Amino acid sequence: MPHTSVALPPPRVPEAVHRRRWAILGVLMLSLLMVVLDNSILNVAVKTIASPAPTGIGATQSELEWSINSYTLVFAGLLFTSGLLGDRLGRKKVLLAGIAVFGIGSALAAMSGAPGELIVYRAVMGLGAAFVMPATLAVLMNVFERDEQPRAIGIWAGSVGLAIAVGPITGGILLEHFWWGSIFLVNVPVVLLALVLMAWLVPDSKDPKPGRLDLTGVLLSVLGLVLLVYGIIRGGELASFTDLTVLAPTLGGLAVLAVFVLHERRSDHPSVDMTYFRKPEFSAGVAAIALVFFALLGVTFFSAFYLQSVRGYSALQAGLLILPLAVAQTVFAPRARLVVERFGARAVCTAGMLAVAAGLAAFALFDATTPVWLMELVFFVQGAGMAHIMTPVTVAVMQALPREKAGSGSAINNVFRQVGGALGVAVLGSVLSTTYRGEIEGHLGAVPAGLRETAGESIEATLGVAEKLGPAGKALVEPAYAAFLDAMHVTALASAGVALVGALVVARFLPGRGPAAGAGGPGGVKEEAAEAGESVRR
Secondary structure (H helix, E strand, O other): OOOOOOOOOOOOOOHHHOHHHHHHHHHHHHHHHHHHHHHHHHHHHHHHOOOOOOOOOOHHHHHHHHEEEHHHHHHHHHHHHHHHHHHHHOHHHHHHHHHHHHHHHHHHHOOOOOHHHHHHHHHHHHHHHHHHHHHHHHHHHHHHHHHHHHHHHHHHHHHHHHHHHHHHHHHHHHHHOOOOOOOOOOOHHHHHHHHHHHHHHHHEOOOOOOOOHHHHHHHHHHHHHHHHHHHHHHEEEEEHOOOOHHHHHHHHHHHHHHHHHHHHOOOOOOOOOOHHHOOOHHHHHHHHHHHHHHHHHHHHHHHHHHHHOOOOOHHHHHHOOOHHHHHHHHHHHHHHHHHHHHOOHHHHHHHHHHHHHHHHHHHHOOOOOOOHHHHHHHHHHHHHHHHHHHHHHHHHHHHOOOOHHHHHHHHHHHHHHHHHHHHHHHHHHHHHHHHHHHHHHHHHHOOOHHHHHHHOOHHHHHHHHHHHHHHHHHHHHHHHHHHHHHHHHHHHHHHHHHHHHHHHHHHHHHHOOOOOOOOOOOOHHHHHHHHOOOEEEE
8 A cells, every 4th residue: 555645835934044943032032021021010119109209209090000001002002003014124123123112211211200201201112112022923923833833932921921020029129229210221231132132143024925005004003092092091090981081082992993994804905804803713812812911900000009008018029929920820831732732722711711710809808917828829820820821812813814914913912912901900990999089088087188189099199198197197097908908809800700701702712622723733734835935034
């Protein structure tokens, strides 16, 4: 009987690039680490930045949210454009430019003398990061063959966990020994190292046939995303989503994005092929990313206040307490592909979402005396859940697209993540502040009228006013702790509810076991063989 063999497609990656693919991944992880580390450091530093000068810059709760959300606004608004430019101009060029801008913004943010300056320079950092995040994943997709992509994406996702660990600990060490601006200045040497390694190791790649530039689509995407994210942020700032200044930009952004979708569907040279969203693994993947970041970023914002203001831990101690979350994500993310190969993406991601929901719901049981070991266990469960969500859904999203469109696919992935995160900070932040104000108002009768409004803004504001009042303010401390814990419990349950919705989405729409769910299976080989060739230049 004659022997027959299946003809495999030829390698898509040049041998010279293939040999150094793991070194390239290390450089991409360094770039990603820099961006994610910055945000995780900032979460630990919010209490310090809120303190009056010279310790901090006296930022209010609203200004703290804007120092986070100005970054998010620019980042989300330009993500899609940056991915498109990377596909057209070259991903390495875009990545180098983004890293340089991020470094400049970091240096400027470190020297901020007022909350307004910090907000502006954070926006500059967001501009640079918008060109870094999509490009790292797009380069990864073009230096690894399809069968190795799930493993590489797992390591890439695990680097986020590493940043979550390194960020708070680094931030805590810096805040204990230096001024608050050092949390941004630390980015500068990392930027310089990344630029040198990027120029040396990373090959350039782009879409060989990009077609005409869809300028109308680009402008519509920027305008729509900026309006939508601004409306979300404004709603969080006012703790109300019915105000005209919230409804106008939000509805305007949604309308512009609806026009964008119609334009893309009718255009003969669209920026993004809307038929991608007809693939369940693609649409469910990006929805899951948005929902899990909605739930987690809102909780991350208040957990720093819980650990430092209520429990009395230092910034460094708070960073060390979050370490189990990061360790779990770093350990499990690279191995998630093995679990997916055995049980399928649907079962793995559903279990991951349920673990995240359980971890968030556990915050509703925390009080001022919760044992440390229990907090550590909850953080570990959250990290393990995240690891088994982010790797499978990222693989599902990226492998649903042709390799030459990797930049656009990565940008869409990040747009949904950032919009979900902005909604989480705004919606859950407003739930937290509204509940806190309602709980503390009854205890502010003895506070002078001129300070009463300020004292009700946040737990830090209440404790700050109590300190100003001296012995007369001691009666405010315990009610402030109790009010914050009540507000945290409500917010945690709301977050868990969002995570449960995410579990339903992935359980319904992600593929189960079989070739569709496996990376590099028969389906993957056929797809790979059918894709058009792409040049990857050294």
